[in-house]
Amino acid sequence: MKEFKGKVAVVTGGANGIGHALAQEAAKREMKVVIADIDKEGLDRVESEFKGLNADFMTVYMDVTEYSDMEMLAKKTIDKYGQVDILFNNAGVSVMGAIWELPINDIDYIIHSNLYSVAYGLRVFIPIMEKQNTDCHIVNTASVAGLITSPGAPTYFMTKHGNIGLSEAVNYQLQEKGSKIKMSVFCPGFVQTDLHNCDKRRPEKFKIDWEDPYYQSESYKEGYIKNTHVITTGIPIDSIGMSVFQAIEDEQFYILTHPQYLPIIGMRVKNVLDMKNPDVNFFK
Numbered sequence: 001m002k003e004f005k006g007k008v009a010v011v012t013g014g015a016n017g018i019g020h021a022l023a024q025e026a027a028k029r030e031m032k033v034v035i036a037d038i039d040k041e042g043l044d045r046v047e048s049e050f051k052g053l054n055a056d057f058m059t060v061y062m063d064v065t066e067y068s069d070m071e072m073l074a075k076k077t078i079d080k081y082g083q084v085d086i087l088f089n090n091a092g093v094s095v096m097g098a099i100w101e102l103p104i105n106d107i108d109y110i111i112h113s114n115l116y117s118v119a120y121g122l123r124v125f126i127p128i129m130e131k132q133n134t135d136c137h138i139v140n141t142a143s144v145a146g147l148i149t150s151p152g153a154p155t156y157f158m159t160k161h162g163n164i165g166l167s168e169a170v171n172y173q174l175q176e177k178g179s180k181i182k183m184s185v186f187c188p189g190f191v192q193t194d195l196h197n198c199d200k201r202r203p204e205k206f207k208i209d210w211e212d213p214y215y216q217s218e219s220y221k222e223g224y225i226k227n228t229h230v231i232t233t234g235i236p237i238d239s240i241g242m243s244v245f246q247a248i249e250d251e252q253f254y255i256l257t258h259p260q261y262l263p264i265i266g267m268r269v270k271n272v273l274d275m276k277n278p279d280v281n282f283f284k
C-alpha cells in the first residue's frame with residue numbers, strides 16, 4: 001500500500017506507547033483512525049490530542065481479550081467509515097517471572113492479551129477485508145522476543161513466538177488464495193512506552209489478587225524492577241510510526257527496528273540447525 005490518505009486504520013492498544021505512535025502516524029498521513037483501548041483515561045487524552053490535530057478519528061473502549069469486543073470494534077468501524085484498510089493488531093502486555101511460580105491468572109492474562117487478541121483480530125477483520133476486495137494491510141505487533149529467547153520472561157516469549165508463527169502461517173494462506181491483504185509482523189526490541197505499567201490496565205477478569213503471596217515475593221518485585229529498567233532505557237518512540245509505515249509501503253513482512261539483535265537471531269537459528277543446546281552462560 002502506497003496511498004494512505006482517506007483510508008481507514010484500526011489500532012488496538014492505541015491509547016499508549018507503540019499503538020499511540022502508529023495512530024499518530026496514520027493521522028499524519030491523513031488516514032481516518034480508529035483508536036481502540038481498554039484504558040479509558042488514555043482514550044480521553046487521545047480524544048483531546050486528536051481533536052487538536054484536526055484528525056478524522058474515533059476512539060473505542062474495548063478489551064482485546066474478548067472476541068465479542070473485537071466484533072464490536074469492527075462493526076463500529078464499518079458503521080462509521082464503511083471500510084477498513086489497515087489493522088494494527090498491537091495491544092499487548094508483559095508478565096515477568098518463572099513459569100513454576102506464576103499464578104495461573106497471570107498465564108491466562110498474557111496468553112489472552114498477547115495471543116488470543118491477535119487471533120481474534122485476524123478472525124474478525126480478514127473476512128471484512130476479503131469481502132471489500134481492496135488492497136489492505138495487517139500489522140501484528142510481536143517483538144524481537146518472538147525470534148529469540150532469554151531467561152527473563154518465558155510467558156512473554158511464548159506469546160510472541162506464537163504471534164510470529166501465527167502471522168507467518170496466515171500470510172502463507174492469504175498468498176495461497178491470491179488475497180489482496182498483505183501482512184507484516186513488527187518485531188521491535190525495547191522501546192520507551194508504558195508497558196512496564198500494564199498491570200494498571202488489566203481487564204477485570206485478570207485483576208491481580210494482592211492476597212496471593214506471589215505478589216509479595218522477591219521474584220515479583222525483581223521482575224517489576226527489571227521490566228521497568230529495560231522499557232525505560234529502550235529506544236525513544238519517535239521513529240516507530242515512520243518505520244512501520246515505511247514497511248507497509250514496501251510490503252515488508254518482518255519489521256525489525258533493533259539491528260543489535262540480528263546476530264543473536266542468527267546465533268539461535270544456527271544453534272537449532274547445529275542441534276546445539278541453549279546455554280544460559282551466553283547471557284552472563
Ligand SMILES: NC(=O)c1ccc[n+]([C@@H]2O[C@H](COP(=O)([O-])OP(=O)(O)OC[C@H]3O[C@@H](n4cnc5c(N)ncnc54)[C@H](O)[C@@H]3O)[C@@H](O)[C@H]2O)c1
Pocket residue numbers: 012013014015016017018019036037038039042062063064065090091092093113141142143144187188189190191192193194195196197198201203231234
Ligand atoms: N515497549 C517495548 O519495549 C516493546 C517491545 C517489543 C514489543 N512490544 C509490544 O508492543 C505492543 C504495544 O506495547 P507498548 O510497549 O506500546 O505498551 P503500552 O503499555 O505503552 O501500550 C499498550 C496499550 O495496549 C492497551 N491494552 C492492554 N491490554 C488491553 C486489552 N485487553 N484490551 C485493549 N487494550 C489493551 C493498553 O491499555 C495500552 O494502551 C505490545 O504488543 C508489546 O508486547 C513492546
